[in-house]
Amino acid sequence: MQKFFSNRKLVIAIIILIISFGLMSVSVAIRDRKSTPPLVQQFGNDVAGAVDRVVALPVNGLQGATNSVSDLLNTYQENQKLKKQVDQLAQAKVNAQTATAENKQLRKELKLNKALTDYTAVTANVLTRTPSSWMNQLVISKGATAGVKKNMPVMSQSGLIGRVVEVNQTNSKVELISNTSSSADKFAIQITNSAGKTVNGIVTGFDKSDNLIEMGSVTSSVKIKKGDKVITSGLGGLTPKGLYVGTVAKVKQDDYGLASEVEIKPAADLTDLTVVTVAEQ
Amino acid sequence: MKSRLRIIFPIGLFLALFLDGSLSNVFAGSLFKYPYSSVLHLVLLWLIFAVFLDERDDLPVVAWSAFAGLVFDWFYTGVFGVYLIALPLVVYLCRQIKPWLDLNFLTLLMVYIINLTIVEAFVYIWYMISKIVTSNLADFAVYTLGPTIAVNLAIFVILYYPVRQLYLRVD
Secondary structure: OOOOOOHHHHHHHHHHHHHHHHHHHHHHHHHHHOOOOOHHHHHHHHHHHHHHHHHHHHHHHHHHHHHHHHHHHHHHHHHHHHHHHHHHHHHHHHHHHHHHHHHHHHHHHHOOOOOOOOOEEEEEEEEEEOOOOOOOEEEEOOOHHHOOOOOOEEEOOOOEEEEEEEEOOOOEEEEEOOOOOOOOOOOEEEEEOOOOOEEEEEOOEEEOOOOEEEEEEEOOOOOOOOOOEEEEOOOOOOOOOOOEEEEEEEEEEOOOOOOEEEEEEEOOOOOOOOEEEEEEO | OHHHHHHHHHHHHHHHHHHHHHHHHHOHHHHOOOOOOOOOOHHHHHHHHHHHHOOOOOOOHHHHHHHHHHHHHHHHHOOOOOHHHHHHHHHHHHHHHHHHOOOOHHHHHHHHHHHHHHHHHHHHHHHHHOOOOOOOHHHHHHHHHHHHHHHHHHHHHHHHHHHHHHHHHHO
């Protein structure tokens, strides 16, 4: 053991530590600031992404196969349930189409060209998930060439799941909404209650033990009930308005008793993601 | 015969690296069931097999582990210098203790548990310093380290004999 702590080894160990810290702080700074990582980093990510596609293909294929078997087993019950919904859906679709057309016309008359709700969608496959308990991140198969930009919101079929944090040419990293790290910037959301009144706020955290999104520091006197719908509010930049987030699970006083905190049940299942949609405004 | 292992080892290493991510995504429902999160460590497993099962010590495991760590940081997290240091550190420590160990299934299992703890703790401390992690030490031990060790030991038990056969045959 005397040999282990010899002078030379100690110096080497310290140099390695310094290099490690340096790399770490530089990369965290880049992550927080620039819109895209440096070209070298992008290139490395694209190469790794290409190799990953080859490895991920059979694994995802296997998942697809098992999913289809379980789907097949549930087909009959599902079909019964869906048949009932189809009739109502046709009605709702026609209603929505008329409303959209009318909305467009009215907007034209008001000379409002760009609305907060407008967005185009880029659909991407989920390549892989970061095998770490600290970073809830996904790598998706679309990048700058498909028009993805940093900080764009990402959705699964059922609702909001996170935002883009790093864009490369052919793939990009998505930070899930369940990430609680302090460096993650948060979504602006809006709760609409049954009377049609709205409460604005931002996502302030994620309650891991109950799998709920937290919206803190709410001082509004509007009554919010369990089950009220939550959407993105479109305030403050890249997120369009009207992306579905989830429903209110409970409302409680915060630790100081001054404001209330709303807990929201996310609509999307954050652990079962194969295809996601990036929304660009 | 030596050259065959020199090709098999890096291919297996990168297969393990990308499988870590793919399997984490496919089995996310059971691996990251809140509040527990178990992290797959196939890369670490492959490295430790290489250190202890390769009789002649002629594989450049430290260099490869540094490269795998770099790719991990690069592709998965975007924060450099964490796995880049953690993986070579573990390989170096294993090389140091190898002469003192009587090699069998159980001792290797113990070494693997210790190494898992070292890597997970190292990553936790590093992320804590750069403020990526905000959870406390007790949560880390109960919700991350425990499940991680459990899952990876199961994988170890399944893969030990096949991989040993592979090394014996190639040797």
